[in-house]
């Protein structure tokens with residue numbers, strides 16, 4: 206048995222049922238246990254009996270198969286999908302070892318398929334045509350809609366036909382900048398149907414960020430809408446797109462078409478600025494096209510989408526996912542981690558602008574013929590009970606969200622939750638950052654009435670789908686632990702030298718072999734792919750996360766170990782925020798670190814030095830924050846600006862972030878050795894200015 210399997214086998218030695226009552230009671234009563242690691246929360250016997258994976262033993266059997274024979278394991282699953290032509294041999298080929306040559310990951314190469322066909326046509330053929338595919342809940346309560354699988358296919362085909370008509374071909378990029386309307390998954394699926402590569406940009410990104418992404422992938426068309434309501438605000442998205450398109454055109458790249466969906470019908474069309482020849486209303490053109498559209502069969506390794514994400518250095522990276530492996534992987538992880546059954550109603554609160562919305566609003570659930578709730582609005586509008594109102598309205602049985610939302614609702618008081626029945630709920634899910642045990646317990650005890658297992662899914666934009674996640678009926682959970690690896694995933698924990706560590710330990714989380722949903726490259730920059738992810742610890746994919754493993758083999762994610770901050774579950778590179786700050790004419794230098802934040806998980810803390818002679822003022826602070834909002838987006842706005850006459854640097858000029866992190870978190874007695882600084886007195890200055 207490999208070392209890796211041994212960690213997982215420790216599961217089998219866990220007490221099953223013994224101690225169940227006393228420990229569960231302790232959890233419900235909120236008693237603190239001797240150690241979090243000993244805190245086991247068991248699924249009920251009834252829950253386990255009906256689950257796809259009902260016991261640790263069943264998991265172990267399947268897991269072993271997936272590791273010992275990945276080709277066989279994944280081929281069996283892949284065969285359940287429609288392939289125009291079956292894949293060739295070998296089923297997969299990989300090189301994750303930079304010392305042996307170029308990094309390469311391929312799955313099901315030679316197989317011809319189409320993910321849109323598998324989401325829609327295939328499910329319709331098997332009798333799901335009249336099943337609801339999407340429930341749409343608008344920002345305003347009472348504003349809603351829905352589409353069956355048949356209707357969704359028709360809508361997708363109309364848009365696909367339109368895109369073909371304006372010249373979008375297989376392999377072309379399409380940028381989508383839309384809020385959570387049904388048109389967003391429709392646009393993604395339409396691209397997939399014709400083999401175009403979608404690049405969805407979260408509609409909270411600024412014009413500048415959007416322009417950057419447009420210039421990088423050079424789409425023929427940008428799909429957007431005139432405006433969106435979010436809570437009590439109206440955001441004029443088309444104005445942002447106009448600015449981005451002007452910016453991009455000035456830099457030598459002009460898109461042919463800006464397809465604009467008319468949302469917020471209360472707003473008059475005339476208010477939207479229009480560039481004749483380039484701008485087209487969706488409703489004026491798309492609805493004229495036929496409701497059937499032939500599928501473009503693509504190779505399993507043809508690109509499906511690009512999604513930009515932040516790294517520790519430089520501009521955002523275009524993570525590229527291909528078709529076949531991603532399809533098989535998102536569908537399978539969805540089915541097992543949420544113990545999905547055809548009668549489930551599924552709601553994931555993520556926006557399709559992030560990976561969670563790609564894999565677990567659109568592709569994973571639709572591949573399983575699931576009914577998906579798409580929510581346009583804000584979870585605290587009109588009040589903090591909105592989520593549970595939606596759960597009751599649609600009888601949601603699987604509810605998947607982020608710890609930041611759990612924490613923010615927790616602060617509003619239990620009343621907003623207990624006002625609603627929530628009886629339909631069966632499973633809860635968490636993603637985006639570690640969920641702290643107290644938020645876990647509130648979610649479990651209050652929202653789920655101590656009845657619903659929580660799937661705390663650890664994964665990344667790069668991994669395409671879940672990597673470490675509970676299988677809810679299979680084993681007891683520990684609040685705050687993502688538990689065990691999914692089938693086919695071999696996580697390892699390594700030390701600074703890249704040596705795998707055994708047993709109870711903590712270190713850097715890596716993965717030692719490929720899985721079907723892995724990203725294949727960074728768009729246009731395979732070298733950056735290799736250096737960012739495969740060079741730190743040769744032989745492994747390095748996640749950028751720290752992790753520890755306890756005596757029972759459970760995994761505990763401890764957060765990023767690189768210069769990436771995780772704010773409300775959104776990844777932001779410190780370098781991006783710094784470069785936005787220094788673009789301000791009065792800012793000389795900036796250093797950004799993450800600090801603990803009660804609701805957001807991490808907050809953004811920025812140290813800035815000013816241009817000689819410029820005094821620091823409240824107006825300047827506001828204008829610095831505004832600069833970041835304008836350049837990246839509101840979600841990246843610093844929580845704190847700390848004016849610094851000087852920054853702590855080594856004699857060679859390197860900023861010592863370790864010290865800045867301690868100052869930011871006010872752990873002033875843990876500053877450590879400051880004698881190697883070029884000017885140790887800047888530290889005292891910074892401390893003196895900390896709360897000014």
Ligand code: WTA
Nearest residue numbers: 636637638639661662663664665666762765
């Ligand atoms: C963090 C989001 C702990 C982690 C799917 C990772 C988590 C980054 C969890 C990826 C979790 C995500 N527990 N940490 N369950 N899920 N993370 O690319 O730091 O937006 O590296 O993908 O989020 O963020 P990304």
